[in-house]
Amino acid sequence: MALLPPEEGWYFKKVAKDEKMWITLALVVCLILFFWMVVWHIYGKQNPSFTTYRTTPQEFNALATAFMEKYKTGEMNGIPVVEPPPNSDVFLVAKMWRWEPVLVLKKGQEYRFHISSLDLLHGFSLQPVNMNFMVYPGYDYVLTFKPTSAGEFAIVCNEFCGIGHHMMIGKIIVKE
Amino acid sequence: MEEKKKTPFLQLILDDFMLLLFLGVTIYAVFYLIWGLIELAWLSPIPSELKQSLIGGK
Numbered sequence: 001m002a003l004l005p006p007e008e009g010w011y012f013k014k015v016a017k018d019e020k021m022w023i024t025l026a027l028v029v030c031l032i033l034f035f036w037m038v039v040w041h042i043y044g045k046q047n048p049s050f051t052t053y054r055t056t057p058q059e060f061n062a063l064a065t066a067f068m069e070k071y072k073t074g075e076m077n078g079i080p081v082v083e084p085p086p087n088s089d090v091f092l093v094a095k096m097w098r099w100e101p102v103l104v105l106k107k108g109q110e111y112r113f114h115i116s117s118l119d120l121l122h123g124f125s126l127q128p129v130n131m132n133f134m135v136y137p138g139y140d141y142v143l144t145f146k147p148t149s150a151g152e153f154a155i156v157c158n159e160f161c162g163i164g165h166h167m168m169i170g171k172i173i174v175k176e
Numbered sequence: 177m178e179e180k181k182k183t184p185f186l187q188l189i190l191d192d193f194m195l196l197l198f199l200g201v202t203i204y205a206v207f208y209l210i211w212g213l214i215e216l217a218w219l220s221p222i223p224s225e226l227k228q229s230l231i232g233g234k
């Protein structure tokens with residue numbers, strides 16, 4: 001029975017060679033995978049460094065609306081199209097079931113994205129780039145983006161958020 | 177006459193299954209749950225300069 005104490009002197013028993021090898025190999029694999037996380041952060045640009053601020057959906061909505069009004073250049077299917085200046089703060093709102101606004105950015109310039117949700121948990125997935133982040137209501141997730149190629153990029157919600165989840169697709173347009 | 181060997185410290189830990197249960201719960205609770213809650217509690221609000229630049233004195 002497992003709850004009985006082990007036999008006397010078990011600690012000093014010789015461990016079989018294959019068991020030692022098994023433990024060593026498993027430990028080596030664990031350590032490699034552990035330190036590979038650091039490698040992915042540096043070379044794979046995964047788990048990026050970020051800042052998070054505490055906010056409320058009402059406050060974030062007010063800031064995002066003011067940002068959209070300030071830099072609005074048009075509309076696309078009822079969603080504001082916004083062209084912020086380089087090296088500025090950009091607000092991206094996730095809500096059931098759309099991303100606001102459509103962003104027009106310049107290639108090679110940095111932008112500080114403030115991403116938050118107004119209702120429930122969403123996922124930010126930039127296509128076709130390998131970038132995925134969780135978007136929470138009540139938290140402003142600040143990431144620094146630098147578009148490296150021109151074109152149109154889709155933002156797909158990759159966290160199930162209800163009946164319209166599959167239609168929650170935003171857009172980022174990068175100009176030369 | 178046999179000398180009684182001093183029980184190694186590691187064996188004392190590994191023999192005590194209730195202690196192992198306690199460590200198995202506590203270590204994860206501290207490093208995942210409590211550390212995470214502390215990080216969330218330390219979050220600051222959006223800087224007022226940024227708010228001012230967008231919505232002025234509101």
